[in-house]
Amino acid sequence: MSTDAIMEGLKQKFASEAERPYSKFLREEGLDVLNAEYVPNLHRVPVKPWARRGGNAAFLNHDASHTSNDCYVMEIPAGGKLNPHRQIYEEMVMILSGRGSTTVWNNAGKRITFEWKAGALFGIPLNCWHQHYNGSGAQPARYVAVTNAPPIINAYDNLDFVFNNPFDFPDRFNGEPDYFSARNDRDHWRVNTNYIPDALTIPLAMAHERGAGGQHLRFSLARTSQAGHLSQFPVGTYKKAHAHGPGAHVIILSGEGYSLCWPDGIEGKPERFDWEVGTLIVPRNAVYHQHFNTGREPARYLAFRTSGSARNSQGVMKCFYSRRIGGDQLDYADETPEMRRMFEEALARNGLEPKMQPAYEKELESLPPRVA
Helix, strand or coil, X not given: CCHHHHHHHHHHHCHHHCCCHHHHHHHHHCCCEEECCEECCHHHCCCEEECCCCEEEEEEEXXXXXXXXXXXXXXXXXCCECCCECCCCCEEEEEEECEEEEEEECCCCCEEEEEEECCCEXXXXXXXXXXXXXXXXXXXXXXXXXXXXXXXXXXXXCHHHHHCCCCCCCCCCCCCCCCCCCCCEEECCEEECCEECCCCCCCCEECHHHXXXXXXXXXXXXXXXXXXXXXXXXXXXXXXXXXXXXXXXXXXXXXXXXXXXXXXXXXXXXXXXXXXXXXXXXXCCCEEEEEEECCCCCEEEEEEECCCCCECCCCCEHHHCEHHHCCCECCHHHCCHHHHHHHHHHHHHCCCCCCCHHHHHHHHCCCCCCCC
């Protein structure tokens, strides 16, 4: 029996479960839903009017969006503003282009306004009213946002409750004057802030665990249960491959290169996704993936995600340590020769050479033995 025939039979058996409340919500909002696994450039995603929000938008869903998190691109018309809006789910925002401001307030009347420009990162405090304004009368402003709307809408199955709930969360937002001020309160890889003015220029910390001189910074905006991180790796290098749960939205901020994705244990060539500034990649659940810098400047990306990787009993994310000791990270010593050959060829096309040898040698100093 063919694969198509098998899927058709299963499709009929699951037909009554196919449309969840979140699926129905998307359909009734009337927006296009695009595949988020690979979006060549977020700046070029076509958008159309979204009546609820008063701007132009498109949804970007990955393979597990209907149960984990989702993404949308929003465009605010030149000289325009979006409708006042609130929601009982969490949201993280990155400004792709333009400049403007956002006002946030709660039912208690606590209100604050802050300004933003391209590269800014911020979160929407849970169930707070908010309104975005375009600061330019000549050009539209565009942002991308990741939310945990799917499990919330599925759980409550009542849009009036989700979008018109009067409950305030003063522990999340209480009108603090410095709520959206840039902070540099750091704890190792983590910065405690609700607002990052420019994701491209904020300093990162060294992350030797990811290999090849990479840097890393973790954050949770607006005290959300969602999370994000920034990573950067030098010219002529690539990060170690790893796997984790669904919903990590990787947005390229600088550099050029490609990513490889492959299911563990499946033979055949990995799927390759070439990227540039503005590319979005969302690796599938438990799929190994690896990012390669083939350009002439350091490559930096943002990842908006849910809880992400599984953690061990010490609370350490398994995607940060070797498969040889039970983790979900692939050591350089265990990658295939084809990985290195492909990287060398990609660099050569740009007149560059790999700078990975020190990283290969450094890893051998503490490489755990293979487990039979």
